[in-house]
Amino acid sequence: DTGVSQDPRHKITKRGQNVTFRCDPISEHNRLYWYRQTLGQGPEFLTYFQNEAQLEKSRLLSDRFSAERPKGSFSTLEIQRTEQGDSAMYLCASSTDRDAAYEQYFGPGTRLTVT
Amino acid sequence: AQKVTQAQTEISVVEKEDVTLDCVYETRDTTYYLFWYKQPPSGELVFLIRRNSFDEQNEISGRYSWNFQKSTSSFNFTITASQVVDSAVYFCALSEPYNAGNMLTFGGGTRLMVKP
Numbered sequence: 001d002t003g004v005s006q007d008p009r010h011k012i013t014k015r016g017q018n019v020t021f022r023c024d025p026i027s028e029h030n031r032l033y034w035y036r037q038t039l040g041q042g043p044e045f046l047t048y049f050q051n052e053a054q055l056e057k058s059r060l061l062s063d064r065f066s067a068e069r070p071k072g073s074f075s076t077l078e079i080q081r082t083e084q085g086d087s088a089m090y091l092c093a094s095s096t097d098r099d100a101a102y103e104q105y106f107g108p109g110t111r112l113t114v115t
Numbered sequence: 116a117q118k119v120t121q122a123q124t125e126i127s128v129v130e131k132e133d134v135t136l137d138c139v140y141e142t143r144d145t146t147y148y149l150f151w152y153k154q155p156p157s158g159e160l161v162f163l164i165r166r167n168s169f170d171e172q173n174e175i176s177g178r179y180s181w182n183f184q185k186s187t188s189s190f191n192f193t194i195t196a197s198q199v200v201d202s203a204v205y206f207c208a209l210s211e212p213y214n215a216g217n218m219l220t221f222g223g224g225t226r227l228m229v230k231p
Binding site: 033035044048050055095097103104108109111 | 157
């Protein structure tokens with residue numbers, strides 16, 4: 001198993017542009033999570049999918065953010081009209097509910113810089 | 116609501132010293148899970164350990180040990196004979212089974228610097 005992968009690893013964009021990130025979870029993991037981590041802080045939960053269904057969204061996820069997980073496999077996180085405050089590391093994690101402890105495995109993250 | 120506090124923002128030790136990272140949590144649930152993750156300079160979060168709320172037995176794994184005390188809502192992490200490769204940011208986290216698919220609530224992290 002190759003673990004959770006994310007693409008791109010780094011993204012620099014100008015304010016007002018749209019960006020899209022991709023996450024490929026560990027195969028057969030039916031749960032997928034997005035977190036955001038700003039400099040010097042711990043990761044904060046953004047949203048969660050069970051298979052293809054988005055079951056929970058944090059208040060941090062404004063209307064400019066949208067996430068999808070078609071067919072319950074990879075996921076995309078899109079940010080429209082980016083703002084400087086969106087600069088952060090976006091982390092994806094996956095887990096399986098066949099494990100009672102629901103341990104989450106993280107990808108390497110996508111670092112977004114909005115100029 | 117759940118909350119995790121890591122009061123130590125930064126710790127600096129000399130190689131071979133023992134070091135303890137503190138973690139205090141808050142939750143209303145009787146069933147919950149506690150985690151420690153390591154984030155080296157590369158940025159990827161590496162899972163270290165998970166404990167469930169029904170198991171207060173302390174755990175040792177090589178140079179790492181964890182002390183879980185429900186009475187004080189603490190889940191502390193000790194590194195024995197620290198090494199330079201232990202330098203990283205360490206996060207304590209909490210999850211509740213019926214909260215957003217076991218989403219993780221992280222503390223602010225403790226940056227550990229081990230000097231040779």
